[in-house]
Amino acid sequence: MDDEPPPQGVSAKALEATLLSALKMLDVGKWPIFSLCSPEEIKLIRQACVFGSAGNEVLYATENDEVFVLGMNCSGCLGTGDMQSTIEPRRLDSLCGKKIACLSYGSGPHVVLATEEGEVYTWGHNAYSQLGNGTTNHGFVPCQVSTNLVNKKVIEVACGSHHSMVLTSDGEVYTWGYNNSGQVGSGSTANQPIPRRVTSCLQNKIVVNIACGQMCSMAVVENGEVYVWGYNGNGQLGLGSSGNQPTPCRIAALQGIRVQRVACGYAHTLVLTDEGQIYAWGANSYGQLGTGNKSNQSYPTTVIVDKDRVVEIAACHSAHTSAAKTQSGQVFMWGQCRGQSVTFPHLTHFACTDDVFACFATPAVMWRLLSVEPDDHLTVAQSLKKEFDNPETADLKFLVDGKYIHVHKVLLKIRCEHFRSILNNDDEIIEMSEFSYPVYRAFLEYLYTDNIRLPPEDAIGLLDLATLYRENRLKKLCQQTIKQGICEENAIALLSAAVKYEAQDLEEFCFRFCINHLTVVTQTQGFADMDHDLLKNFISKASRVGAFRN
Structure with missing residues (x-):
């Protein structure tokens, strides 16, 4: 086969799915209540609404159309069937799979939600009949509002302090709830316990x-x-x-x-x-x-x-x-x-x-109900990531260790001085034998993504490439990766590589590691096989920092 899965056993499809998942992830980091959720839970959120008298309640829907709530639960506004507060997300089974189109909330608070099918559900505070169910009993679970809304598709909802309003697909407006100031538009100031169409001069108008x-x-x-x-x-x-x-x-x-x-x-x-x-x-x-x-x-x-x-x-x-x-x-x-x-x-x-x-x-x-953009728009950077090693759009192939890596000449020339000087328009396949497939693939992917994905043990080869191609930023990234993989067994080998490729930051890091683990490091095979000049310099430098004092 021409193509091989990227390093560390991650398939190309899995990587693409991860990328798309990242694109769809909702940015809720600025809302304090989401600190109660784990990073894994937040990654799955596709819609969210923070509400309540102090932003202490939240409802959210996941990529699988599951609906969860957490928070204070004032007046049963979480819809969990009780008034118990919760710092753990609780699933609302009655709304799972419904696909939320829009949501609004009042000050009680009460919640009014419409699904993509145009159904309306309400729950929470109801002292003024703002749930539209004909009663003044608080609603502890989401219940569908059907009175006067049968065969109507609701496309927008809005709540005042204690009244509710919905807009249907045919441009009609229905209201219910508190009406002390005429806010339901009925012409009186009596509370309205069920949805009624707002008419008067809206009778023949299409509301948008x-x-x-x-x-x-x-x-x-x-x-x-x-x-x-x-x-x-x-x-x-x-x-x-x-x-x-x-x-x-x-x-x-x-x-x-x-x-x-x-x-x-x-x-x-x-x-x-x-x-x-x-x-x-x-x-x-x-x-x-x-x-x-x-x-x-x-x-x-x-x-x-x-x-x-x-x-x-x-x-x-x-x-x-x-x-x-x-x-x-x-x-x-x-x-x-x-x-x-x-x-x-x-x-x-x-x-x-x-x-x-x-x-x-x-x-x-x-x-408003905060939702992920439905069109999955890709930024320029995200588009480039997606095109790496794509044979459908590539115009150049690198053959490394018998495997192909598909790339785009224009991007390589834009991103790398080395390729600007060596690539010709008639190049279709370039054989590469100086570096291994994982190393060269990681380098080419870096040109598309600005990041490297390579195990620490392979990053030495990439450090060699970065030095040869004079890619200073890549060189720094390699050093960071190598640091993550250091241990007593390989510390001397990494120190040797750092000296060879003039990676001063990495050299200092490896030296400090060796000093901090000196007894074990000096007993490794790597230390026994150490280059004479490197050993001499190591002992000298170690002495200067007092490594051999009793």
């Missing part, structure tokens, strides 16, 4: 996006208009007043502006237009409107977030923090930042808006 503040609700319709209802004491409805609104009302001040998305904070609102601009209104005690001051605004106000187009806005009904991501990938935040006030959009060092809420918001909860 929904959001909830603590006690208000928002909907964007397909022509870009924004409709609002519920509590308005801070001007969060954007109607120019502070009076509550019991039924949906269009924001007239946005006439002629086509809104794509709406996001609600505790008592402030952000919208993103089709031109990549942000408007904000509502409470502003922490500067969460990004206007440079702390004055509330009851009308939509333009937010200047750099000169770049904004592609994502973020807010959470439990926080006074705002965030945005631009087309170039820059992430900005403003509002409450770990207790401080940021009144203008501030450029962060983050790559996603989710990290803003993990590190700056109070409480540190997620503004």
Whole structure:
């Protein structure tokens, strides 16, 4: 066979699977609650939502569509059938295999979840009927909400403090729960125990996006208009007043502006237009409107977030923090930042808006269900890794110890001075006899990945190659690998190799190891066979550091 599995018995398919698994791994490291999970558990996570009054609860789904929860379990919000807190992940059997599409949560907390099939499940706090099951009994396990949602496919969910809202695939909005300020949009202030469609002026509209503040609700319709209802004491409805609104009302001040998305904070609102601009209104005690001051605004106000187009806005009904991501990938935040006030959009060092809420918001909860990108997009570096030893795209083969290694001439020339000088366009196969197959394969793979995968005992040969080809960075990596494999039996051999290849860092390391294990090292065969000059230098240097003192 032309190809041989890479060193250490790892198959090419296994390596590719490992790479893809790494690509799909969710970055949850900035959320403290995940420190309760093992690295092995975290590697399997594909979706996650941190919620609760202090970010002390989390639900996550794995690559096998298993669903787990852990945390404080306030009001039974973990759905485990009890109110016991847990620092060990507990499996929610009733949701395993369901494939979660979206999730939101309230302040109780209660949880509303929709599956990819469009089914809705709720559990947790229910004193205001926010679970939609017609009762006010807390829900300790996930139960499907079917009343008035039969034959409806739910594609988006949103929760306020104690009310719930869902959007169906045909553009209808259904609400239920707490309604003291008209936040369910029914026209009254009576709590609503089961889902009912929000009609009024939304009757003949197709809604494309929904959001909830603590006690208000928002909907964007397909022509870009924004409709609002519920509590308005801070001007969060954007109607120019502070009076509550019991039924949906269009924001007239946005006439002629086509809104794509709406996001609600505790008592402030952000919208993103089709031109990549942000408007904000509502409470502003922490500067969460990004206007440079702390004055509330009851009308939509333009937010200047750099000169770049904004592609994502973020807010959470439990926080006074705002965030945005631009087309170039820059992430900005403003509002409450770990207790401080940021009144203008501030450029962060983050790559996603989710990290803003993990590190700056109070409480540190997620503004959305965090999911792995579904398209498995590869970076340039990841693409190059994948193409190493790929016969389908390679235009050059190295024949080493009777085995082929498939590579790409242009990459070798870009990455290595040695290949720039020796490769010709008409080369198809190059025989290599100076180095072993594991060593040369590791070298070529290094050019694709910037890393070496080689047992310490083979890294001596790679150190020889790195010295010959004047690859200084590779030389350093080889020394690090060799250090990991040192023992009393091979210490002298490694010391000899370090001297031969002028690897000073490795030489010093091996010398120190020999001194620290001098009695055993001097009894090995390697010490007995030691080169005369090397032995002489070793004894001299050992004497200088006091190795032979009684």
